[in-house]
Amino acid sequence: MSAKIHSQIPLEPERYELAAEPPYRFDLGRRDFFKFLGAGVLVVSVLKPAILAQESGGARRRGDSLPKEVNAWLHLAENGKVTVYTGKAEMGQNIRTSLSQAVAEELHVPIENIEMVMGDTQLTPFDMGTFGSRTTPTMNLQLRKVAAAARETLIGLAAAQWQTDRQHLIAADGKVTDPRNKRSVEYAALTKGQLLSQTVSEETPLIPATNWKVAGQTAPKVDGRDFVTGRHRYPSDQKLPDMLYGKVLRPPAFGATLVSVDTQKAEQAGVSVVHDGNFVGVAAASSELAAAALAVIHAEWKSEPQPSSKELFDYLRKNTVEGKDPTGDGDRYDVGAVDQALSAADHRLQQTYTVSYIAHVPLEPRAALAKWDGDNLTVWTGTQRPFGVRGQLAEAFRIPEERVRVLMPDTGSGYGGKHTGETAIEAARLARAAKHPVKVVWTREEEFTWAYFRPAGVIDVTSGVRGDGTITAWEFHNYNSGSAGIRTYYEIPNQRIVFHETNSPLRQGSYRALAATANHFAREAHMDELAHAVKMDSLEFRLKNLKDERLRAVFEAAAKQSGWGQNKTAGQGFGMGGGYEKLGNIATFAEVHVDQKSGDVKVVRVVSAFECGAIVNPDGLRNQIEGSNVQGLGGALFEAIEFDNGKILNGRMSEYRVPRFSDLPVLETVLLDRKDIPSVGAGECPMIGLAPAIANAIFDATGVRLRSLPMVPDGLKIS
């Protein structure tokens, strides 16, 4: 049953990630590899069509030619050193470690012997980008295959050297051993002088999760020491000799066009000034000088009147673009006869839920260092899509992609907010004019204003339920916030589910679990209201309408851990939320305390039960789940972007509240390790149950239903 339901719900890519431009093919010839890698053994993995469809997400959209070649490779040097090349990017989700574990497991070498080269468009194979919780289900599996193929190749080399049957040989601890003849040979001795290239075959045996020794165990962050000593260089820490600091003149409102500009005073200050179309920027010897020069530029802008956050939800309803959806996929799901089922239902319920725009607030703002060498451009930047940014740079400067190299030093987080290459383009434009390398680091205010936001949305839910608690009808309309996670996993015979694309008043894009957060909030909060309508316990009501075994398992595990059904004291409340997203299953139980006088809401305890197949790194996984809950508190309780007439009104850390130490609940995590199911990602799914769990707990404590995220930006008003 479980497998059936999981396959019924399509893996819905985030539509706002599809706003990315077409992918580009990696085209480095295989024979060129050894030129820069040196001699040894090379194993490459070739993408299969099934993986391609998942990885790209947008195969149907524009008839793109997708990368058909290699997506990872592993090089075993003559000295035994293992280097793995992948286009994935590290920004705190800890894949540098978990992918190393996968390689160490299959190749039988210590993690310390493995170097991961990541997110460098010159050295690593093409990759669409690091988003959508795809690294673990796709790249982890690919690297296991690559490492297993390398292991089999080494066994083959040893067998040839000893002229013996490979079946009698085993690989372990960086050696191939022949136990019968008590001899062994180091990998390095086998790779010496080789120029051997191998393609991964589907037949290469992988070590089953039940036999994992390195994967499946907690591994510390591979380069953790560099982070606690300040030695790691993030994109904003990059430096080159003769480097200048760049700043860009920002318009007073979104969409404003430049009417006139006077840069004379700035030029007299001895800085490099660029005016090119709507772009005005400066480059100077220090960021302070650059800011001072920017301040003396006089510019006039023209802008159009724009909506404000006060009228946001009305605006979204009125500005749908039905029938114009460019993706043309999965916008509407109909089954049964919803209208008749609603009329026949014992109880009907109609409610509207809303979510606000929120900002990613990555602690490291966008940053890029650009350097021209003749017509060749190199950019170090913090992005989840190094290859996408390469494409943007090539397009902006009208140069072939071969002349652009983008490198992604492990960056100060992204959460879906670093898919685009604004700073890269700005730094490169300034560097070309200044004839020096230029670094651009956005201020926090720029990051709040000129990046993009998690989409706001309005969701209307109408449902019908029989007196015995069987849900018979479900109508669900989502305006703007996205269609990921829009389908229900509850067994309902009559459904109408529609996503309405809308002209967003603000620039919007990907965000950790973006649409799934909104859709689960509406669905799981509504489930609680329905349970209340039929006077059933929330857990019992869910389980009555839920067949999916994996989802039932997490709800039951979290209920057990949290002690669901406990007695409560004044101001105390308990609630749950959960669901299925990006192939993972989560149930979240929250306990809140609402101060009866002040209305302050404190989330006291959060219990999460999560299942994502075979666990690769248990502590890394717990860290992701805890982090999802803490970050999720912000969007659930108090984060919202306020705007008016093309301006952001709260675009500073002092005006936009993010979760802090004092918001921290007790976090308890139950991991369900399903070694029989392939590993999937965990960066997003654990977040989706939190907001409805808190909403339902607040109702339990106070009898007040909150249907808008954030729920209590100014505390709860208890009438």
Add this chain to the structure above:
Amino acid sequence: MAVIRLTINEKPYTVDADPQTSLLSVLRENLDLTGSKYGCGEGQCGACTVLIDGKAQRSCITRVGAVAQKQITTIEGLASSAQLHPVQEAFLEAGAMQCGYCTSGMIMSAVALLKRNPQPKESEIIAFMDGNVCRCGTYARIVSAIQKAAKVATVSSAAKGAGR
């Protein structure tokens, strides 16, 4: 512009800078000490935290001219050659980071806290650290790292006491 003498991590430095410039800019741009991070520019996130005469201070809102006579410690000066500071060790042990961008500011704040209060209660840790933001949400691990570091300090001072 003025010549300003600074003592950073017990080493003397001379910089030519406007005294109004933020200490953070001078550390990062003039001296290439990039362990202290920019996060907000208004003292709200703690990523730029350094120690000034042993006290935690936000270097992004500290004028360089104001710290000329003082002892400045940055994350780069915390470990003594091969030996990490107990707080650094504790952060590694507790896995108290994801992207790590807040980590140096967190560690510097924690060091300042433990200097002032070697055995802080959990509520005291939370109150003291509330000005430091971790967007990845590793707060619980950071609290536990600080508790571990406090414990190590007690054990090592007890061991010293016993040896006397």
